[in-house]
Amino acid sequence: MEISDDRILKELSIDGVSGSLISLADLIRKQKVGDFVYFRGLVEISNICSKNCYYCGLRKDNTKLRRYALSEDEAVAIGVSIYKSGISSLALQSGEVKSDRWVEKLVNIVKRIKEETKKIDEENGKQPEGAGITISFGELEKEHYEELFKAGAHRYLLRIETSDRELYEKKLHPVDKDHSFDTRLRCLEWLKEIGYQVGTGVMIGVPGQTIKHLLNDLKFFKSFDVDMVGMGPYIEHRDTPLFVWYRKEIEKKGFYRKAYELSVKMIAFARVILEDVNIVASTALQSIPGCENSLETGIIAGANVVMPVFTPSDFKKAYSIYENKNNLTVSQIAERIEKAGYTPVFDRWGDPVHYFERIKGQTAPV
Ligand code: SAM
Ligand code: SF4
Numbered sequence: 233m234e235i236s237d238d239r240i241l242k243e244l245s246i247d248g249v250s251g252s253l254i255s256l257a258d259l260i261r262k263q264k265v266g267d268f269v270y271f272r273g274l275v276e277i278s279n280i281c282s283k284n285c286y287y288c289g290l291r292k293d294n295t296k297l298r299r300y301a302l303s304e305d306e307a308v309a310i311g312v313s314i315y316k317s318g319i320s321s322l323a324l325q326s327g328e329v330k331s332d333r334w335v336e337k338l339v340n341i342v343k344r345i346k347e348e349t350k351k352i353d354e355e356n357g358k359q360p361e362g363a364g365i366t367i368s369f370g371e372l373e374k375e376h377y378e379e380l381f382k383a384g385a386h387r388y389l390l391r392i393e394t395s396d397r398e399l400y401e402k403k404l405h406p407v408d409k410d411h412s413f414d415t416r417l418r419c420l421e422w423l424k425e426i427g428y429q430v431g432t433g434v435m436i437g438v439p440g441q442t443i444k445h446l447l448n449d450l451k452f453f454k455s456f457d458v459d460m461v462g463m464g465p466y467i468e469h470r471d472t473p474l475f476v477w478y479r480k481e482i483e484k485k486g487f488y489r490k491a492y493e494l495s496v497k498m499i500a501f502a503r504v505i506l507e508d509v510n511i512v513a514s515t516a517l518q519s520i521p522g523c524e525n526s527l528e529t530g531i532i533a534g535a536n537v538v539m540p541v542f543t544p545s546d547f548k549k550a551y552s553i554y555e556n557k558n559n560l561t562v563s564q565i566a567e568r569i570e571k572a573g574y575t576p577v578f579d580r581w582g583d584p585v586h587y588f589e590r591i592k593g594q595t596a597p598v
Contacts, residue, residue, distance in 0.1 A: 326369050338380060349363040431458060
């Protein structure tokens with residue numbers, strides 16, 4: 233539904249979260265996408281990254297990080313075992329590497345997971361659909377995205393991080409050709425052209441960001457006509473420039489409370505404005521320091537997707553985007569969703585309703 237800029241700015245500027253906003257978001261959620269919460273088993277394939285985003289612990293120049301990349305066999309085995317455990321959708325994520333060789337490995341992983349999970353369906357006498365596969369490998373070439381789509385991935389998450397060019401190019405990323413706002417936008421366009429269900433999102437509460445930026449982020453989601461939204465609070469990582477530069481601000485009492493409240497409000501506004509999209513209750517939301525029940529709050533505000541982490545324990549710590557990630561287990565998450573009055577769903581892909589509305593009348597993707 234339409235909602236005025238003034239109402240959004242007013243809500244974003246106050247302390248706390250209005251009950252009326254959450255009630256409205258919950259009403260729209262139940263009308264448009266029901267009370268379901270879909271699971272994506274998340275596998276963090278590699279923490280090797282060629283980029284230098286100022287906020288992220290995986291940045292290339294963080295030499296303190298032990299780097300890893302799962303082998304093709306390891307990644308496929310984890311994906312298949314998640315599917316066998318009953319979770320029918322996966323999310324594969326990694327640092328960004330734009331080489332043909334790396335993408336060939338990713339394509340093989342996607343293809344093999346798809347084939348093997350289809351076989352499992354056949355053995356169980358079911359329609360062989362295999363796993364639903366979301367991927368998030370950053371900015372790649374258009375051909376790379378096409379190959380991954382043909383291999384069987386059908387959803388792509390690429391956060392715009394902020395829709396404000398200046399904040400993106402001057403404060404959150406180095407000024408060079410590898411960190412261009414235009415490239416990020418072009419990648420999102422390509423993903424849509426190819427036929428992916430496209431997800432984007434922003435970090436919330438990051439130093440330098442204003443509520444006007446957040447309002448414009450919501451407008452960007454609407455005008456880009458996204459299918460999925462993945463947003464979460466910014467959380468510090470000590471071995472990053474952003475933390476070093478803004479340490480005083482970040483360590484001030486109330487910094488995380490603010491980021492948490494803004495994240496909940498942004499989820500609620502996204503649900504109200506975008507209505508039938510999928511919205512993730514991010515791991516960052518669940519990890520924000522000092523905020524209990526943040527998972528439930530995100531769900532009640534309108535999130536309908538959760539992504540429990542299945543990265544092997546040896547590597548979980550090394551996928552250190554930010555500090556003190558809170559990795560809840562599937563049963564902990566499911567229990568908390570049920571207690572909050574919503575329905576956890578494992579055995580359906582849970583594609584965004586919005587995507588099917590968006591492509592009505594279009595010719596089939598390649
Ligand atoms: N490399 C890919 C990319 O950047 O799109 C995918 C993986 S990247 C680690 C996934 C997301 O982590 C990014 O889009 C960013 O929003 C988020 N992220 C990175 N550093 C963060 C931080 N310090 N706090 C919260 N989220 C962060
Ligand atoms: Fe690399 Fe993604 Fe982290 Fe940027 S946000 S440094 S691209 S992993």
